[in-house]
Amino acid sequence: MAGGTGRRTSSGSPVKPLDGDRLAALALGDSIGRVPGVGPKRAQDLAKLGVDTVQDLATLWPRRHLDRTTLTPIRDLQSGTVATIRGRVEALNERFTGRGQSVLKVRIGDSSGHVEATFFHARWIKRQLAPGTEVMLSGRIESFRGRPTMTHPDLDVLSSGETPRLGLVPVYPLAGDLKQRFMQDLLSRVIPHLVYKMADPLPESLKAEEHLADRAWAILHQHFPETLEDLERSRRRLVFDEFLRMSLAVLWLHRADGQHYAPKLNPDNPLLRRFLEALPFDLTDGQKDAWRDIRRDLGASKPMARLLQGDVGSGKTMLAALSMLTAVGSGYQAAMMAPTELLAEQHALSLEKLMEPLGIPVLLVTGRPGREREVTYSRLASDEPLIAIGTQALVSERVSFGRLGVVVVDEQHRFGVRQRADLSQKGLFPHMLVMTATPIPRTLALTVYGDLEVSQIRGLPPGRQPIQTVHVPMKERRAAYQKVLEAVKGGRQAYVICPLVEESEESQGRAATLLAEGMQKLPGWRVGLIHGRMSAQEKSTVMEAFREHRLDVLVGTTILEVGVDVPNATVVVIEGADRFGLAQLHQLRGRVGRGSHASACYLLADPATAEGEARIQAMTETQDGLILAERDLEIRGPGEVLGMRQHGVAGFQLANPLKDLALLERARERARHILTADPGLTHPDHAGLKNWVFEALEAALPSHVLH
Numbered sequence: 173m174a175g176g177t178g179r180r181t182s183s184g185s186p187v188k189p190l191d192g193d194r195l196a197a198l199a200l201g202d203s204i205g206r207v208p209g210v211g212p213k214r215a216q217d218l219a220k221l222g223v224d225t226v227q228d229l230a231t232l233w234p235r236r237h238l239d240r241t242t243l244t245p246i247r248d249l250q251s252g253t254v255a256t257i258r259g260r261v262e263a264l265n266e267r268f269t270g271r272g273q274s275v276l277k278v279r280i281g282d283s284s285g286h287v288e289a290t291f292f293h294a295r296w297i298k299r300q301l302a303p304g305t306e307v308m309l310s311g312r313i314e315s316f317r318g319r320p321t322m323t324h325p326d327l328d329v330l331s332s333g334e335t336p337r338l339g340l341v342p343v344y345p346l347a348g349d350l351k352q353r354f355m356q357d358l359l360s361r362v363i364p365h366l367v368y369k370m371a372d373p374l375p376e377s378l379k380a381e382e383h384l385a386d387r388a389w390a391i392l393h394q395h396f397p398e399t400l401e402d403l404e405r406s407r408r409r410l411v412f413d414e415f416l417r418m419s420l421a422v423l424w425l426h427r428a429d430g431q432h433y434a435p436k437l438n439p440d441n442p443l444l445r446r447f448l449e450a451l452p453f454d455l456t457d458g459q460k461d462a463w464r465d466i467r468r469d470l471g472a473s474k475p476m477a478r479l480l481q482g483d484v485g486s487g488k489t490m491l492a493a494l495s496m497l498t499a500v501g502s503g504y505q506a507a508m509m510a511p512t513e514l515l516a517e518q519h520a521l522s523l524e525k526l527m528e529p530l531g532i533p534v535l536l537v538t539g540r541p542g543r544e545r546e547v548t549y550s551r552l553a554s555d556e557p558l559i560a561i562g563t564q565a566l567v568s569e570r571v572s573f574g575r576l577g578v579v580v581v582d583e584q585h586r587f588g589v590r591q592r593a594d595l596s597q598k599g600l601f602p603h604m605l606v607m608t609a610t611p612i613p614r615t616l617a618l619t620v621y622g623d624l625e626v627s628q629i630r631g632l633p634p635g636r637q638p639i640q641t642v643h644v645p646m647k648e649r650r651a652a653y654q655k656v657l658e659a660v661k662g663g664r665q666a667y668v669i670c671p672l673v674e675e676s677e678e679s680q681g682r683a684a685t686l687l688a689e690g691m692q693k694l695p696g697w698r699v700g701l702i703h704g705r706m707s708a709q710e711k712s713t714v715m716e717a718f719r720e721h722r723l724d725v726l727v728g729t730t731i732l733e734v735g736v737d738v739p740n741a742t743v744v745v746i747e748g749a750d751r752f753g754l755a756q757l758h759q760l761r762g763r764v765g766r767g768s769h770a771s772a773c774y775l776l777a778d779p780a781t782a783e784g785e786a787r788i789q790a791m792t793e794t795q796d797g798l799i800l801a802e803r804d805l806e807i808r809g810p811g812e813v814l815g816m817r818q819h820g821v822a823g824f825q826l827a828n829p830l831k832d833l834a835l836l837e838r839a840r841e842r843a844r845h846i847l848t849a850d851p852g853l854t855h856p857d858h859a860g861l862k863n864w865v866f867e868a869l870e871a872a873l874p875s876h877v878l879h
């Protein structure tokens with residue numbers, strides 16, 4: 173698999189002759205620029221992927237592997253299977269859709285027949301595919317009028333005379349000008365030297381009992397497996413490591429939890445009773461059940477640590493309000509933390525409305541400096557009962573609370589470990605409620621939070637009508653906008669979500685700007701624009717205008733994904749819907765259907781992949797977040813070697829906490845066992861584990877919390 177001598181990479185620069193001695197001499201901590209073949213520009217690009225040292229390459233996991241174990245002659249291609257072919261470009265045909273998107277059809281032939289491959293947004297692909305170019309394509313085979321076709325297959329352009337990579341070929345994440353071929357060469361040269369220098373933190377006895385592979389073997393085979401079985405065995409070891417590390421870190425953090433006390437609050441205080449009496453609606457049964465759990469916790473001196481799960485729009489914010497009122501009505505302060513400033517402002521606005529009649533101050537705490545901020549800080553530091561809403565800024569070093577009783581974390585996929593650690597570091601042990609719309613299995617919750625209890629709000633408030641969800645092919649998108657117009661004429665409001673371009677908020681923001689400018693020209697439409705690159709001030713001005721119905725349509729990016737609550741909005745159009753994840757689509761759709769009016773969601777897409785199509789279909793079939801979470805797993809598929817990896821849950825890279833639940837339970841059990849036997853991790857066999865735990869925690873937490 174290592175690169176050959178003196179040949180050229182696809183980027184055109186020569187690969188240096190293999191220099192085994194120089195590679196072997198590299199130390200794990202050496203900067204990546206010391207690797208032969210990595211100059212300053214590439215080092216910069218690699219840094220964008222989180223690779224600063226030689227060692228970082230080990231965990232730059234392939235996103236997936238292309239299964240190129242066998243080549244199939246075109247004549248033998250069968251519809252519905254995944255296959256790899258090798259052939260030459262025979263003809264190209266580029267078309268443009270109404271919106272100027274290019275669709276490229278390429279005919280590829282080998283000695284046995286022809287296949288047609290279709291690529292979307294494909295100008296850069298076209299440049300590489302002059303007739304006569306030799307290529308390898310991997311992907312799902314479909315059939316059109318009896319002829320085999322491939323849609324957006326993985327493409328490898330072979331330079332003349334080059335031996336193609338066969339077997340299971342890793343596909344790495346890219347940044348800047350890095351090319352896939354360069355990454356494959358780099359890792360295949362470095363990894364074999366690297367892995368045997370890395371320590372294995374797991375004691376031998378544990379590895380034997382859990383039937384786990386060595387870490388060096390596992391890393392090597394995660395990059396360059398020979399068989400799918402190797403890949404799975406390697407993954408099992410590495411996933412176990414991720415889980416064990418997280419479990420140890422969290423248990424370590426909460427070793428001393430039992431010794432701290434929170435104030436006993438009074439959940440029957442007059443303020444809370446007045447609030448409940450004045451509510452224009454009754455709590456739903458689901459809200460009542462969850463509230464019963466929460467109020468019991470708040471009345472005890474053990475600090476509450478509770479995760480509140482509830483589908484989009486199920487009324488979690490109301491329970492946050494009740495919890496905070498319990499604090500204020502008992503003479504304490506309450507704080508609510510949101511993941512973004514925009515959301516913090518939204519929460520502050522709706523809570524202000526609820527709290528004003530009771531005379532309870534609601535303070536918005538932002539990171540923005542100024543005299544006002546200083547005044548706010550000194551009120552927080554006093555004994556005044558109040559509600560503070562903000563982002564991470566609330567737990568920053570500059571903020572202190574005089575009488576903090578309750579903290580609510582509206583986390584939406586983000587985990588509250590850090591906030592708890594920051595608060596405990598200030599000597600604060602308030603009752604803590606973490607809210608999420610994502611269904612998280614209990615074991616996972618326990619692992620990432622330590623000792624969290626879980627409550628669920630079942631069902632939605634009464635009077636909600638199902639959101640009509642329709643898949644609209646691109647050529648019919650005018651019809652969707654016609655529906656927007658009808659809604660606006662009827663006094664309702666609408667959201668338009670822009671497509672994800674290159675998965676970056678920046679380019680999505682540009683797309684949103686263009687779309688909004690186009691719509692603003694239409695007479696009679698009051699159109700606003702919101703995206704992540706606008707200043708906090710601009711964003712809240714637009715949001716306020718939309719809330720107050722001075723705008724009819726809000727064009728935006730995924731920034732609108734969470735928490736925005738404007739019940740008069742009844743239509744959401746999602747452009748390029750096939751490119752969003754299922755959880756994201758569900759959240760975006762949840763922006764409508766929040767009042768009593770009938771609502772609709774239009775998913776605009778010509779799906780380019782089978783997964784994209786399956787996601788859209790799932791959305792049109794159900795509105796239940798739990799079912800969608802299960803469908804999401806199915807679509808990604810267990811043992812999904814060829815598909816994209818799910819990233820980013822609480823530092824898990826290879827683990828899929830839903831799918832790997834059994835392994836998670838084993839790792840958690842082991843972590844408990846290890847820390848019970850050796851609470852300080854002082855045994856020589858545990859030195860590696862201790863280092864490892866500290867590294868994990870240092871990455872996430874300030875160092876003073878650790879000791």
Ligand SMILES: Nc1ncnc2c1ncn2[C@@H]1O[C@H](COP(=O)(O)OP(=O)(O)OP(=O)(O)O)[C@@H](O)[C@H]1O
Nearest residue numbers: 453454455456484485486487488489490609633735
């Ligand atoms: N018991 C109830 N009866 C009627 N309406 C309710 C009830 N509880 C909450 N609502 C209303 O339902 C809407 C959605 O509630 P809320 O914003 O609390 O949901 P959420 O679970 O926080 O949603 P998201 O996950 O989207 O942020 C709000 O407009 C709220 O006022």
